[in-house]
Amino acid sequence: MIIFHNAKFVAVNEQNDTFEQLWIDDGRIVYTGPAKEIPDNAEKIDLHGAFVTPGLIDIHAHVGTWAEVTEDINDANEYSEPFTPLMHALDSVDIRHFSFQHALEGGVTTVQTGPGSANVIGGIWSILKTAGPTLASRILVERSGLKGALGENPKNVFGNQYKRKPMTRMAIAQLLRDGFQRATRLSEEEKSEHVKHNLELRPFIEVLRGEMPLRLHCHRADDIMTAIRIAKEFNVQLHLEHCTEGHMIVDAVKASGFNATVGPYMLTPSKYETRNSTPAIAKIFKEHAIPFAIMTDHPFVPIQYLKYCASEAIRYGLDEETALKSITIHAATLVQLDHRIGSLEVGKDADFVVWSHPIFETEAKVLQTYVNGKKYYEAE
Secondary structure, eight states: OEEEEEEEEEOOSTTOOEESEEEEETTEEEEEESOOOOOTTSEEEEEEEEEEEEOEEEEEEOTTTBSSSSSSSBSSOOTTOSBOTTOBGGGTOOTTSHHHHHHHHTTEEEEEEOOOSSSSEEEEEEEEESOOSSHHHHEEEEEEEEEEEOSHHHIIIIIIISOOSOOSHHHHHHHHHHHHHHHHTSOHHHHHHHHHTTOTTHHHHHHHTTSSOEEEEEOSHHHHHHHHHHHHHHTOOEEEEEOTTGGGGHHHHHHHTOEEEEOOOSSOOOSGGGTTOOTHHHHHHHHTTOOEEEOOTTTTSOGGGHHHHHHHHHHTTOOHHHHHHHTTHHHHHHTTOTTTSSSOOTTSBOOEEEESSOTTSTTOOEEEEEETTEEEEEOO
């Protein structure tokens, strides 16, 4: 048993509770609340007046798969063809990569990582803790979504560079539909064979069965609407990745009933379709009750700056409570892991961050980061 005290613990739950003691045992939280008598056999850790939040969560990043911020040095995009549904994050992630250490330095304890957006269909994403002795020990969700991309990325890579399909948005949509159409034509026996033997259409079958969502990269308003239209056509769950111009069609996004991960908006627009990117999207989505999380899209914004992405949304009008939730409990909820991570509550994983000041104050510095109750980072 380890008992942390002398700190302001912020639960990040519905009641916005704060408390005085955090007890953990075997990697889980076993008590949160007012100070009480500590058992003789417990280890007691004085946090010297620090501030404690749940571990931060980034549900759209490429941690461990992208060596540097270049298109030619990464294991996140399979450039050989535009349709690669069987590519899997776990076959690409290097847990020794420095991005995991940077995540811990920034208080990020969970990431969703995997294929990038060069391909119309890129492959399978996974959700991992940012620390642990082995890749297997870090896995929270092995197959958390089928990643695809609309718009300029597939066009530029395959159409402009390789002079092959897709050269247009029409072709991108056709390639995306093709996977679902072929999967729907299979008999139940054939579907079982595809899943059992990991054949090409397995991910589409899993999405059609509701076992994981379709995660589509979409910046421009028309691409967002194409993503929504195709998801409705095949009656599948969609998560809008980036949703950059979502604030320009906010009523349509809300009516779709789908969730979004917004960002990265702390970049100079590198292509035409991101020219309308704004941190104000978080405030607008909050006002329209659209569920969202904030991302870094690491390495495009480094993973250790996740809290600064939320801070920028605050500068553009988002309240601090929602900003913190967008990188903790709301992110956990969007990936259906709020029963394990995202808040400091009894029964959940003991993932938390010790800060020198309240998280959104300018001086706030990560002092310690804990994953499953073990300290993996401490500031010098």
